[in-house]
Amino acid sequence: MVDSGETSPKRVEDTAPVDVSPKDKFVTVYGRKPVLEALDDPRLEVDKVVLADTARGPAAREILDAAGRRGVRVQRATAQRVKVLAGNGRHDQGVLADVVAPRMRPLDVALRSHPRHVLVLDGITTPANVGMILRTATAAGIEGIVVPRRGVASIDPLVVKASAGVAFRAPVLKCATAAEAVEALRAAGYPVYALDAGARSTVYDAELPGRAAFVLGSETAGVSDDVRPHVTGWLSIPMAAGVESLNVASAAAVLCFEVARRSAQ
Template sequence: MEISPKDKFVTVYGRKPVLEALDDPRLDVDKVMLADTARGAAAREILDAAKRRGVRVQRATEQRVKVLAGNGRHDQGVLADVVAPRMLPLDLALEGPEQPRGVLVLDGITTPANVGMILRTATAAGMDGIVVPRRGVASVDPLVVKASAGVAFRAPMLRCATAAEAAANLRAHGYPLFALDAGAEESIYTADLPERAAFVLGSETYGISEDVRPHVTGWLSIPMAAGVESLNVASAAAVLCFEVVRRRQAGR
């Protein structure tokens, strides 16, 4: 299977994010694209930074940069493709010799701060895969990268078109699919969770989407005290991920 560039790179745009990527020796920047209208000190600073790192710079029309950045207001005429070494298409991960054990699926989470924090937390916990669909979820852009404190570049992201596609694919490969719901009778602490399983997180406004619900095999809640009804989705993801990995390490 040929991997699309969208499944190999995290694209950052805007002068400051691009310079930060070029100045970080831990990051492998594949290329910089600069609008042919970009001139002056700002453009020179980017060109100099790219030259120091040995990164190629391509010139393109201002419109082309906007299209590739996926943002019409904040690209400032420049973007950079940063290699994400753990990013893969979901299909490829599921067909590989070592299938991911714990997989998190993001469904309708459109707030960049939440997506970024989930990427940071799930990676820190040790989840094997985080499905970030290309549609219906906030794009992995500089806002997400900032919220992840840079972890987005090395997170085990699995890409596909939609959360529903991911859910169907995971089920076809034998994964049970658990969803978080505050009203679920089964708790994440007491449920029987197999080592190889997928967990879907829905949006705070609408919960699990109608297209994903038919694929859910079990519903789980996080017990709450003091009358608290629910957690922010990023906080819930943190509780879930660390519990899943704790069980794995405990051999349960």
């Protein structure tokens, strides 16, 4: 049995207008191929393209033509500015695009609508794992996936590729750190569970409340020290044949679909 630690949710009035940072509205993709793929996908809304003022030739013309067909504005900037905006100094190739992520929002804004289940990524720095978790959690119907700005791989072309494009429409919630996220979730009345191979209660037999948050720690360090004090219950995934643990993305799939199964009952 796991002590849920659930408290009554605090009512937050959703009346004041919210000034949302561009970083909490867009997924920024960089590099010629990812930008062209975004421009060529009619399902995506591209806010703008930023092209280095040194970019010339057929590659630059292809991007300008693709943006023109979609009616997407193109801004010119220095090559250094593009690198800063992309957050990647080696692979931006002098171009980036801000793609609208319609379900991305700040965590504090999301908590006003009281999502039932929230996943918190803590220290997961491998883009492939972050991408696969976004895809799995979205498919399972998890209402919020916290991807902190620090300590977790940012949503870049590698994450988008690993998610098979789901990252653009995943219910991503933004905040500074995982510790900030779990503190806010606890203050909003959410019990916080985390996965640990040594936990006696499993994801299958623990009594889980209707509203809860779940932390996924890194494969090497597990749940970080500044997150641990906020955890109210620990869960394990039963293993057979001497297997010690699962890849964090695989563990996320087990957890998310077990939560979905329970929600459907």
